[in-house]
Amino acid sequence: MKKIALSGAAGQLGRVLRKALLERGVDLRSAAGSRPLEPLVAGEDVMHGDLRDPAVVDRLMSGVDVLIHLAGTSVERPLPEIIENNLRGLVEVYEGARRHGVRRIIFASSNHAIGMHPVEDKLTLDCDFRPDGFYGLSKVWGEALARMYWDKHGIESVCIRIGSCIEKPTEFRHLSTWLGFEDLLHLIEQSINVPDLGYLVVWGVSNNTRSYWDNSGAARLGYRPGQNAEDYAADILAQANPLDATAQRYQGGSFASFDFTAQERRNPQR
Numbered sequence: 001m002k003k004i005a006l007s008g009a010a011g012q013l014g015r016v017l018r019k020a021l022l023e024r025g026v027d028l029r030s031a032a033g034s035r036p037l038e039p040l041v042a043g044e045d046v047m048h049g050d051l052r053d054p055a056v057v058d059r060l061m062s063g064v065d066v067l068i069h070l071a072g073t074s075v076e077r078p079l080p081e082i083i084e085n086n087l088r089g090l091v092e093v094y095e096g097a098r099r100h101g102v103r104r105i106i107f108a109s110s111n112h113a114i115g116m117h118p119v120e121d122k123l124t125l126d127c128d129f130r131p132d133g134f135y136g137l138s139k140v141w142g143e144a145l146a147r148m149y150w151d152k153h154g155i156e157s158v159c160i161r162i163g164s165c166i167e168k169p170t171e172f173r174h175l176s177t178w179l180g181f182e183d184l185l186h187l188i189e190q191s192i193n194v195p196d197l198g199y200l201v202v203w204g205v206s207n208n209t210r211s212y213w214d215n216s217g218a219a220r221l222g223y224r225p226g227q228n229a230e231d232y233a234a235d236i237l238a239q240a241n242p243l244d245a246t247a248q249r250y251q252g253g254s255f256a257s258f259d260f261t262a263q264e265r266r267n268p269q270r
Helices: 012-023 054-061 079-100 134-153 181-193 216-221 229-237 245-249
Strands: 003-007 027-032 045-048 066-069 104-110 156-162 199-204
Touching: 003 012, 003 054, 012 027, 012 181, 045 054, 054 079, 066 079, 066 181, 079 104, 079 134, 104 134, 104 181, 134 156, 134 199, 156 181, 181 199, 181 216, 199 216
Parallel strands: 003 027, 003 066, 027 045, 066 104, 104 156, 156 199
Antiparallel strands: none
């Protein structure tokens, strides 16, 4: 049986995956940040600590076959925090994978790496990066780092550009970006078990009728999502769209409108 490690186990998605993987009998080591985790089952392998510390990373990676890496800042924050948690921490994780012979990392990338594409665009996996903030920019960097560690060190990576991963869609944007929990688990299981993936990027999205993203380029992963946000469309379309005009224009939603310079204020005449 493979040994799987999960970083960011105390976060929103980490809590969902930790419980589901344990229920499926996965040999799992769960890691949180500053606060210890309470075991969900007797004898559960849990730990916590700062992933910028190589000693903590060594504890996380020892004896592991695959790491699901969810740790890091997951919202738009000032650049210094993003650099520390999403850049420095990720380098330490990949260096730890080198030291311990971890064969694969499942990296939680984000749709915010491409969030400044207009909502009218249907994107393939080889689309241009258009990050919608420092958080999205860190995911561009993370995907490039994963690519480098495959090319130079043979560490496989599956980079999942996660959409809106919540229990059910609640607003208009989610009709395009939703990733249901059942599909999330299926996607993670495929990312763990499919052999010889090398380096792969996949959209983390359900089978949404209105999806912004074409996932056909990730066929070798064997991901076949079964959930569709359109099942909730009637209720959602009866509500007002909570996003402002800028957020409605770009795929990144509210991340795109944050600290956005309106056209009329750009390059002012002096």
